[in-house]
Amino acid sequence: MSILKRLFNIGKAETHSAINKLEDPIKMTEQGIRDLKKDLDQALHALAEIKALSIRARNEASTNTNKAQNYEKKAMLILEKAQAGGLDEAEADRLANEALTKKNECLEHVTRAKADKEKFDGNISKMEANIKRLRQQISQYENELKTLKARVKVSSATKNINKQMSQIDSSGTVNMLERMKEKVAQEEALAESYGDIAGESRSLDEEINSALGDSNATSASSDLAALKAKMKAKKSNE
């Protein structure tokens, strides 16, 4: 493989990688759903057109059925009139024939309109099935998108929490606590050492006083006893 080709491949790979990073799957899915909705809207417009054609065909069939009945009625009235002597028989036959021809024309229109309507209704059924599928697809994608968004939120929040936790452990609090513990231990050790030193450096007088106890405390207790005796004597005198 030539160097240039390899370089080109590297460039291609890097470009793809950069584009992949730029792609936001949520936004892309949203756009996809929007496109599908647009397709659905166009399909609905087309369905509306076919339904309108079907209504028109029905209307045409109905109108021509009424017209055909009307022509038949007219033909009968002409013949009745001729029978009653109100019209020349040959002329009556001609007019009745014309009316029946018109009636048949109308019936042909009815047949054609009904066939058209059937054809349109067939198309409507097919289109409705496709539209139903498209609706289901959109609904499914929308639901999946909702789930995807929720998952992204949860994973993003978890990622943030974990990141913070990891930052706390490595850089800050744990180390500080450890250092604090060490410092306290040092302080305690220092205090203990001072205590030992203080114990060793007592004077002879202090040692003697310590052996005799606290004279002030003795005095206070004898004063209390005297006071109690005095109060007792006063009570007995009364």
Add this chain to the structure above:
Amino acid sequence: MFNKLFNRKKEDPKPNSRTVRDLDLGYIFEYDLSTWEVKEVYEYDWGHEDFSKEFKINNGEKSYYLSVDEADELEISISSKLKLRKLSVDFDARVDGRFKAPRQIVFENKTYHLEGESPGYFKNAADEDVDENWKEFIAWDYYNDEETHCLTLEQWGENSFEASHGKLIKEFEISNILPRNKG
């Protein structure tokens, strides 16, 4: 320029959320197991920013009027024109020169009670929105005891009256609304 190019808002199509409020000329919908097409659209102005719409609908065999009024709550009715002679109403009754609408009307064994008198203006939506196209009229609305059916008397000009009779329907009864491009 780039801002203009990229910040342009795209309108999302809403194919799944069309309601009776969105109905317009040419629209197709299902009602009572039949497919109907909106053939004409009428606008009503009742004053105080109160507007309502009416649609002439056809299913290939029959034509009705679908009225959509959202003054307080959505009221939808399907009605058809009624021959005046079918009503036992004295259209010559006048008080101070004005037609005196009866408090009650009995029609097809149902008693309808007068709900109110509503003067308003009417226009075909296809006509240009200019004063000349708005026609003044007065409507008297009647409902039966159960409020399932309605009857309306309308006075257009001095001595011209129209009547219609129909039933009130629920919004869900109009379904599968399909849009169509006008024209």
